[in-house]
Amino acid sequence: xxxxxxxxxxxxxxxxxxxxxxxxxxxxxxxxxxxxxxxxxxxxxxxxxxxxxxxxxxxxxxxxxxxxxxxxxxxxxxxxxxxxxxxxxxxxxxxxxxxxxxxxxxxxxxxxxxxxxxxxxxxxxxxxxxxxxxxxxxxxxxxxxxxxxxxxxxxxxxxxxxxxxxxxxxxxxxxxxxxxxxxxxxxxxxxxxxxxxxxxxxxxxxxxxxxxxxxxxxxxxxxxxxxxxxxxxxxxxxxxxxxxxxxxxxxxxxxxxxxxxxxxxxxxxxxxxxxxxxxxxxxxxxxxxxxxxxxxxxxxxxxxxxxxxxxxxxxxxxxxxxxxxxxxxxxxxxxxxxxxxxxxxxxxxxxxxxxxxxxxxxxxxxxxxxxxxxxxxxxxxxxxxxxxxxxxxxxxxxxxxxxxxxxxxxxxxxxxxxxxxxxxxxxxxxxxxxxxxxxxxxxxxxxxxxxxxxxxxxxxxxxxxxxxxxxxxxxxxxxxxxxxxxxxxxxxxx
Amino acid sequence: xxxxxxxxxxxxxxxxxxxxxxxxxxxxxxxxxxxxxxxxxxxxxxxxxxxxxxxxxxxxxxxxxxxxxxxxxxxxxxxxxxxxxxxxxxxxxxxxxxxxxxxxxxxxxxxxxxxxxxxxxxxxxxxxxxxxxxxxxxxxxxxxxxxxxxxxxxxxxxxxxxxxxxxxxxxxxxxxxxxxxxxxxxxxxxxxxxxxxxxxxxxxxxxxxxxxxxxxxxxxxxxxxxxxxxxxxxxxxxxxxxxxxxxxxxxxxxxxxxxxxxxxxxxxxxxxxxxxxxxxxxxxxxxxxxxxxxxxxxxxxxxxxxxxxxxxxxxxxxxxxxxxxxxxxxxxxxxxxxxxxxxxxxxxxxxxxxxxxxxxxxxxxxxxxxxxxxxxxxxxxxxxxxxxxxxxxxxxxxxxxxxxxxxxxxxxxxxxxxxxxxxxxxxxxxxxxxxxxxxxxxxxxxxxxxxxxxxxxxxxxxxxxxxxxxxxxxxxxxxxxxxxxxxxxxxxxx
Numbered sequence: 001x002x003x004x005x006x007x008x009x010x011x012x013x014x015x016x017x018x019x020x021x022x023x024x025x026x027x028x029x030x031x032x033x034x035x036x037x038x039x040x041x042x043x044x045x046x047x048x049x050x051x052x053x054x055x056x057x058x059x060x061x062x063x064x065x066x067x068x069x070x071x072x073x074x075x076x077x078x079x080x081x082x083x084x085x086x087x088x089x090x091x092x093x094x095x096x097x098x099x100x101x102x103x104x105x106x107x108x109x110x111x112x113x114x115x116x117x118x119x120x121x122x123x124x125x126x127x128x129x130x131x132x133x134x135x136x137x138x139x140x141x142x143x144x145x146x147x148x149x150x151x152x153x154x155x156x157x158x159x160x161x162x163x164x165x166x167x168x169x170x171x172x173x174x175x176x177x178x179x180x181x182x183x184x185x186x187x188x189x190x191x192x193x194x195x196x197x198x199x200x201x202x203x204x205x206x207x208x209x210x211x212x213x214x215x216x217x218x219x220x221x222x223x224x225x226x227x228x229x230x231x232x233x234x235x236x237x238x239x240x241x242x243x244x245x246x247x248x249x250x251x252x253x254x255x256x257x258x259x260x261x262x263x264x265x266x267x268x269x270x271x272x273x274x275x276x277x278x279x280x281x282x283x284x285x286x287x288x289x290x291x292x293x294x295x296x297x298x299x300x301x302x303x304x305x306x307x308x309x310x311x312x313x314x315x316x317x318x319x320x321x322x323x324x325x326x327x328x329x330x331x332x333x334x335x336x337x338x339x340x341x342x343x344x345x346x347x348x349x350x351x352x353x354x355x356x357x358x359x360x361x362x363x364x365x366x367x368x369x370x371x372x373x374x375x376x377x378x379x380x381x382x383x384x385x386x387x388x389x390x391x392x393x394x395x396x397x398x399x400x401x402x403x404x405x406x407x408x409x410x411x412x413x414x415x416x417x418x419x420x421x422x423x424x425x426x427x428x429x430x431x432x433x434x435x436x437x438x439x440x441x442x443x444x445x446x447x448x449x450x451x452x453x454x455x456x457x458x459x460x461x462x463x464x465x466x467x468x469x470x471x472x473x474x475x476x477x478x479x480x481x482x483x484x485x486x487x488x489x490x491x492x493x494x
Numbered sequence: 495x496x497x498x499x500x501x502x503x504x505x506x507x508x509x510x511x512x513x514x515x516x517x518x519x520x521x522x523x524x525x526x527x528x529x530x531x532x533x534x535x536x537x538x539x540x541x542x543x544x545x546x547x548x549x550x551x552x553x554x555x556x557x558x559x560x561x562x563x564x565x566x567x568x569x570x571x572x573x574x575x576x577x578x579x580x581x582x583x584x585x586x587x588x589x590x591x592x593x594x595x596x597x598x599x600x601x602x603x604x605x606x607x608x609x610x611x612x613x614x615x616x617x618x619x620x621x622x623x624x625x626x627x628x629x630x631x632x633x634x635x636x637x638x639x640x641x642x643x644x645x646x647x648x649x650x651x652x653x654x655x656x657x658x659x660x661x662x663x664x665x666x667x668x669x670x671x672x673x674x675x676x677x678x679x680x681x682x683x684x685x686x687x688x689x690x691x692x693x694x695x696x697x698x699x700x701x702x703x704x705x706x707x708x709x710x711x712x713x714x715x716x717x718x719x720x721x722x723x724x725x726x727x728x729x730x731x732x733x734x735x736x737x738x739x740x741x742x743x744x745x746x747x748x749x750x751x752x753x754x755x756x757x758x759x760x761x762x763x764x765x766x767x768x769x770x771x772x773x774x775x776x777x778x779x780x781x782x783x784x785x786x787x788x789x790x791x792x793x794x795x796x797x798x799x800x801x802x803x804x805x806x807x808x809x810x811x812x813x814x815x816x817x818x819x820x821x822x823x824x825x826x827x828x829x830x831x832x833x834x835x836x837x838x839x840x841x842x843x844x845x846x847x848x849x850x851x852x853x854x855x856x857x858x859x860x861x862x863x864x865x866x867x868x869x870x871x872x873x874x875x876x877x878x879x880x881x882x883x884x885x886x887x888x889x890x891x892x893x894x895x896x897x898x899x900x901x902x903x904x905x906x907x908x909x910x911x912x913x914x915x916x917x918x919x920x921x922x923x924x925x926x927x928x929x930x931x932x933x934x935x936x937x938x939x940x941x942x943x944x945x946x947x948x949x950x951x952x953x954x955x956x957x958x959x960x961x962x963x964x965x966x967x968x969x970x971x972x973x974x975x976x977x978x979x980x981x982x983x984x985x986x987x988x
Contacts, residue, residue: 058819066807067814067824068857074820079574105820174784290668313560320561325552326568326599330561339831363562 048152052213075106084355143344303365306410542646546707569600578849591836637838797859800904
């Protein structure tokens with residue numbers, strides 16, 4: 001993998017000075033076109049051997065480009081905000097919006113490679129991490145963030161020479177630390193771990209480019225050309241054709257029955273039972289979330305979904321009544337803002353992922369993509385078909401970081417919905433809750449049922465199962481919701 | 495101030511249960527109206543004596559309200575991201591957008607009052623902080639964030655009784671900490687400090703409401719009514735009339751000369767001088783920003799302003815060439831996003847305030863309000879006239895936290911601008927840089943000159959002076975820019 005980069009490359013000054021003006025003009029033109037067309041975002045990942053000229057090359061690249069459309073991120077130690085959330089949160093946070101470029105010096109690879117090289121994780125553990133990396137990068141390219149990965153390589157002998165040279169010059173000696181010398185001692189182990197990582201993550205959508213770091217002008221031209229090529233390829237490519245539907249699909253059920261038909265909507269809870277049960281469940285949930293175990297290791301993420309007027313708002317209110325008001329956040333998902341639209345779909349949910357000890361309740365959620373966006377045609381078939389796997393991935397990351405993930409579908413029947421719509425229209429301050437859209441959605445009842453069925457089939461996992469709640473009786477639904485939450489947290493704390 | 499809150503209030507259960515349903519319905523209706531009309535954001539500040547029922551009351555309020563339009567912030571110890579930036583950054587960060595409500599449990603008052611009560615700051619120091627608070631809250635209400643401040647008060651005897659009661663009950667004993675008992679010992683000092691703080695910050699736009707915390711039902715009704723009243727007053731008020739122009743205005747100069755006429759635009763730098771000077775200045779700046787003193791205590795904030803085609807982009811590029819690419823961020827200010835539009839004007843700049851050791855270069859800046867927004871009529875006269883003071887305040891906060899604030903106006907004359915426009919139109923990849931808007935702006939040359947003149951008069955301060963740069967010769971301008979930056983950082987490090 002690295003042999004080709006050890007060939008003795010050299011670019012003469014004259015040739016460099018001949019090429020650079022044309023390269024730069026082409027880069028600026030491509031960048032401007034990207035800004036205006038907002039077709040994709042570009043993510044440049046920079047890794048490699050110490051002292052192989054990474055910083056210098058990125059500097060030069062920044063100088064060639066229009067710095068207003070580029071942001072360079074030095075990925076150092078995680079901040080306390082970052083450590084309190086899943087690993088990828090900080091990278092989601094920094095993703096370039098469409099039209100922009102983000103350069104990551106240090107990335108989602110850094111920790112994995114260093115840890116493996118130091119012998120602190122096994123091959124199998126590294127491979128698991130690399131598998132997650134592939135998923136993440138696949139999601140990025142699918143969601144219009146193109147990925148260019150650059151690995152700067154020089155030989156051990158060259159590293160040593162560079163460090164010695166930098167140390168001698170007064171102007172640069174501050175750049176060489178004890179850590180650098182220590183790392184030189186681990187060069188071979190690093191090379192081995194990096195090889196494994198690059199090999200497993202050189203995918204068709206995000207291959208690595210190994211850059212020979214020995215000659216300054218050579219490496220700059222290689223990187224400049226690679227960035228230009230990536231930009232141009234993305235700009236000039238024909239629009240992606242709508243992908244064929246996934247095979248096999250979850251077929252519409254032959255007898256017309258869906259998972260929703262398994263619910264007994266007639267269940268009712270009498271008033272006197274309700275009051276006692278409600279208070280008891282709220283108390284139990286309150287105590288669970290106040291345990292030091294929950295506060296130190298876990299968080300709570302709840303997705304509320306259901307038909308219009310199914311009672312999501314009322315259920316949420318019964319849950320929040322049990323929580324410390326400083327510890328949770330209710331997020332209402334409606335149309336995305338323009339900042340959200342310029343980033344991968346899940347960005348708008350990642351930004352609300354709670355820190356340990358906290359809860360986020362989503363009133364409608366990331367399932368919008370496979371429900372309303374699917375049925376109404378707001379998302380292309382490719383987008384929503386792909387979403388199931390992306391969502392499972394998202395929830396697994398939450399779960400692995402300690403989050404209790406609860407997903408609730410509140411189900412009412414058509415008669416009950418009609419009754420509630422009419423009731424809302426008759427009640428002054430609730431009238432605005434009923435819009436023409438609600439009536440239109442109602443006409444697509446069966447399409448929604450089919451979408452819900454497929455959603456449950458594809459995304460109800462052990463880590464994050466769906467709970468279907470019969471909600472014709474509001475009191476029954478609220479108790480079910482609280483009971484589900486309480487049980488889920490209890491199970492996790494055991 | 496607190497005597498009235500020590501009167502023995504009591505609300506009977508029957509009366510409470512009679513009022514609550516109506517109160518709640520009115521609250522929900524007001525909140526929905528606020529969401530739909532997006533007229534203002536509401537900021538509820540909650541402070542007060544320990545064990546006076548703050549948490550319980552906020553909980554109840556949350557239950558009454560629609561939790562999807564409310565966010566409660568528990569202001570605890572600052573995170574490391576927060577500590578690396580000016581004090582108000584974390585509050586700016588959390589401001590409610592228009593249509594939403596933010597409840598701050600703990601606020602910009604907490605530290606000041608605690609520090610004063612513990613005898614760790616003098617009266618004069620407290621008063622300085624309170625003065626800043628008044629500025630901040632004035633800015634909020636001017637920028638459509640209404641502020642309701644609630645102070646929960648009970649007597650020392652009542653605190654003691656409460657703590658004892660909580661300690662005895664197994665379900666609540668975890669809520670009482672050693673710290674609570676210690677604070678009881680400081681009750682009188684706290685009362686004294688709080689009195690001083692409340693007195694000085696009970697302004698017409700954001701007065702304090704002291705809530706008697708002794709009776710649960712009484713305090714809940716008081717708070718519920720206060721929130722309702724604040725919402726209704728904001729919703730029902732007639733639109734604010736356009737304020738009269740500030741008196742005295744900075745008059746258009748009698749002889750037509752402005753500060754811009756003091757510049758010698760003919761200055762030129764020969765090629766051979768330029769190359770040597772440029773490299774030298776870049777080296778100097780690079781070394782300054784890499785000193786451990788800069789990295790630990792300071793940051794750099796630069797605003798680039800100037801006519802269209804004055805060479806801001808080229809100058810920025812010559813600066814960034816000297817910086818570590820991981821340490822800076824170039825922000826291009828264009829039309830605000832919809833998230834930005836829903837928040838006070840300066841929010842979009844606060845979000846980019848650099849942490850210590852870092853730099854943000856703004857290509858156009860917060861001065862947009864008193865330049866393009868003023869001349870084109872995008873901001874009302876009241877808005878831009880008020881902006882001078884808000885801006886001075888913003889820059890003072892940056893400066894006080896260690897930021898070196900540099901503001902550069904790049905000036906060209908009309909002939910030179912015409913020459914550059916024509917040149918851009920003739921150059922393929924620069925053609926898109928010239929739009930109809932640029933030609934329109936050109937016709938308002940004199941109006942812009944007047945706006946620049948007033949801007950310099952009102953906002954060139956010792957802490958953050960304006961530097962006017964003659965930019966007819968690009969090389970001269972770039973050297974001036976680098977020289978100004980270098981000197982400013984040097985002066986700060988001395």
